[in-house]
Amino acid sequence: MKQALRDRRPTWFAITRRNLLRGALATTLAASVLTACDEDDKVTHWYGSWSAAPQDYNEPFPAPPPPSFFDNQTIRQVLRTSIGGDQVRVRFSNLFGTSPLKIDGARIALSAGSSSIKPASDTELRFNGNASATIPAGGELWSDAAKLEVGAGEDLAVSLFLATETALSTMHALGLQTHYVVAGNALSTETLSGAETRSSYYFISGVDVRSSAKANVVVAFGDSITDGAGTTPDTHRRWPDYLSRRLQSDGSAVSVLNAGIGGGRILTDAIGPSGVNRFERDVLGQTGVTHVIFLLGINDIGLSAFVPEQEVSVEQMTAGTQSLIDKAKAKGIKVLLGTLLPWKGANPGGAPYYSEAGEAKRQSFNAWIRANKTVDGVIDFDQALRDPADPLALLPAYDSGDLLHPNDKGAEAMANAVDIRLLAVQP
Known part of the structure; x- marks a missing residue:
C-alpha cells in the first residue's frame, strides 16, 4: 500500500475512525437503455459492463495532502468489462465537483498490460462530436458511442487528458487496480514510461457496451x-x-x-x-x-x-x-x-x-x-x-x-x- 497517501485511498478502518461524516450530493442522472438499428438492420441495445460508484474525494476527509489536483497530465485507468459488444461509451463524472470539469481529450483502447495499450485498438472518445467537453459541477456526461470490439472479461484502458489545474473531486477510493499518470498529453502513447501510479478511479464511473444479444x-x-x-x-x-x-x-x-x-x-x-x-x-x-x-x-x-x-x-x-x-x-x-x-x-x-x-x-x-x-x-x-x-x-x-x-x-x-x-x- 505504498501509494496510500499519494492516491488518497485511506484504509477502510482508518476512515471509519473519523467523526467527520457529512452529507454528500446525490444527483441522479440516469442513463436509459437505448435501442437502435445498425446498418444491417440488426436491433442493438446498450448495457452496463463496468461501474465504480462515485465518491467525494474531499468528504468526509479533511483537506487532502498535495498533490490534490491534476495539471497538464494524462491519467490512464484500467478496468475490466463484464460483457462485450461492438461499441463502447464511457461515463465521466463531476458529481462531487464544485467547479466545471474540463476534459481536454479522452481515448479508449484494449489494455496490453500495465500502462500499455494495443495501438491498433486506440480509439478517440468524443462528446457530442467534439474532442473536448466541460461537465458542470454535480454533473455526469456520457461520451459518444465509439466503435471498438470488446469481449467479456477484457481489460480496457481509458486515457484522460487534463490540460489545466483540475482539483480532485469525484473518484472511487478502493479501486484495487493500478492506474498511471504522466505529464503532458500522452493519450495515444503506447506505454507510459516512468508513470506515477495510483489505485483509485478518477472522474469515470461507468462503461456501456452495445450488443445485439x-x-x-x-x-x-x-x-x-x-x-x-x-x-x-x-x-x-x-x-x-x-x-x-x-x-x-x-x-x-x-x-x-x-x-x-x-x-x-x-x-x-x-x-x-x-x-x-x-x-x-x-x-x-x-x-x-x-x-x-x-x-x-x-x-x-x-x-x-x-x-x-x-x-x-x-x-x-x-x-x-x-x-x-x-x-x-x-x-x-x-x-x-x-x-x-x-x-x-x-x-x-x-x-x-x-x-x-x-x-x-x-x-x-x-x-x-x-x-x-x-x-x-x-x-x-x-x-x-x-x-x-x-x-x-x-x-x-x-x-x-x-x-x-x-x-x-x-x-x-x-x-x-x-x-x-x-x-x-x-x-
Missing part, C-alpha cells in the same frame, strides 16, 4: 465487502468479479456491475452517500439494469462503536432497505437480498467493531431478510461463510485477517453462494 445487468450494491476490501489488488477477485466469471463460464449473457463503497451504510452518509441516497443513481440509473443484489447493513451496526449518536435500530434498517426494494420493484427490477456475513471479533485496524449487542442486531436483520416475501431471492452469505465450529465467526480460511472482510477464497465462496439461475436471461 439480449442480456441482463446485475448490480451488486454494497459496502467494503462488495467493493473488494481484503482481496488481492490487480487480480479482479472481488466477489462480483467471481460472479461475473461464473456467468461467463456458464455461457450466460449477464453483466455484473460493482456498486460497492467501503464504509457505506443503508441510512447514514459515511464514505460516499448512504444507500438510500445513492440507490437511484448507482442502481436504477445503470444502463439496462434487470437485477440488484443488496448487501448492506453491517456498518450501520458496527460504526456505532465510533459514532454512538448515529446508532440505528433494526427497525430503521429494515424500513430503509424495504424502501429501496420497493423502488426497484416499481421499475421491474428483480431484487436479491444477501444476509450479513459472520463478524465475531471483527476488529478492522485493531478498532472495536463487533459487540454482543451488534450481533443481536445482525441476527434480527438476517432473520428479516430470510423471511422477506417481497424479493425474488435470498443469498445466504452468512451460512456460506460461517465457521461450522463457531457459526458467529468467519471460517478462518475465508478471513482476510480482520475477522470482517473475506479474502480471495472468501470472495469466491460468496460468488458460489449465488444461484445464477435467478439471474439468467429468459427466452
Whole structure:
C-alpha cells in the first residue's frame, strides 16, 4: 500500500475512525437503455459492463495532502468489462465537483498490460462530436458511442487528458487496480514510461457496451465487502468479479456491475452517500439494469462503536432497505437480498467493531431478510461463510485477517453462494 497517501485511498478502518461524516450530493442522472438499428438492420441495445460508484474525494476527509489536483497530465485507468459488444461509451463524472470539469481529450483502447495499450485498438472518445467537453459541477456526461470490439472479461484502458489545474473531486477510493499518470498529453502513447501510479478511479464511473444479444445487468450494491476490501489488488477477485466469471463460464449473457463503497451504510452518509441516497443513481440509473443484489447493513451496526449518536435500530434498517426494494420493484427490477456475513471479533485496524449487542442486531436483520416475501431471492452469505465450529465467526480460511472482510477464497465462496439461475436471461 505504498501509494496510500499519494492516491488518497485511506484504509477502510482508518476512515471509519473519523467523526467527520457529512452529507454528500446525490444527483441522479440516469442513463436509459437505448435501442437502435445498425446498418444491417440488426436491433442493438446498450448495457452496463463496468461501474465504480462515485465518491467525494474531499468528504468526509479533511483537506487532502498535495498533490490534490491534476495539471497538464494524462491519467490512464484500467478496468475490466463484464460483457462485450461492438461499441463502447464511457461515463465521466463531476458529481462531487464544485467547479466545471474540463476534459481536454479522452481515448479508449484494449489494455496490453500495465500502462500499455494495443495501438491498433486506440480509439478517440468524443462528446457530442467534439474532442473536448466541460461537465458542470454535480454533473455526469456520457461520451459518444465509439466503435471498438470488446469481449467479456477484457481489460480496457481509458486515457484522460487534463490540460489545466483540475482539483480532485469525484473518484472511487478502493479501486484495487493500478492506474498511471504522466505529464503532458500522452493519450495515444503506447506505454507510459516512468508513470506515477495510483489505485483509485478518477472522474469515470461507468462503461456501456452495445450488443445485439439480449442480456441482463446485475448490480451488486454494497459496502467494503462488495467493493473488494481484503482481496488481492490487480487480480479482479472481488466477489462480483467471481460472479461475473461464473456467468461467463456458464455461457450466460449477464453483466455484473460493482456498486460497492467501503464504509457505506443503508441510512447514514459515511464514505460516499448512504444507500438510500445513492440507490437511484448507482442502481436504477445503470444502463439496462434487470437485477440488484443488496448487501448492506453491517456498518450501520458496527460504526456505532465510533459514532454512538448515529446508532440505528433494526427497525430503521429494515424500513430503509424495504424502501429501496420497493423502488426497484416499481421499475421491474428483480431484487436479491444477501444476509450479513459472520463478524465475531471483527476488529478492522485493531478498532472495536463487533459487540454482543451488534450481533443481536445482525441476527434480527438476517432473520428479516430470510423471511422477506417481497424479493425474488435470498443469498445466504452468512451460512456460506460461517465457521461450522463457531457459526458467529468467519471460517478462518475465508478471513482476510480482520475477522470482517473475506479474502480471495472468501470472495469466491460468496460468488458460489449465488444461484445464477435467478439471474439468467429468459427466452
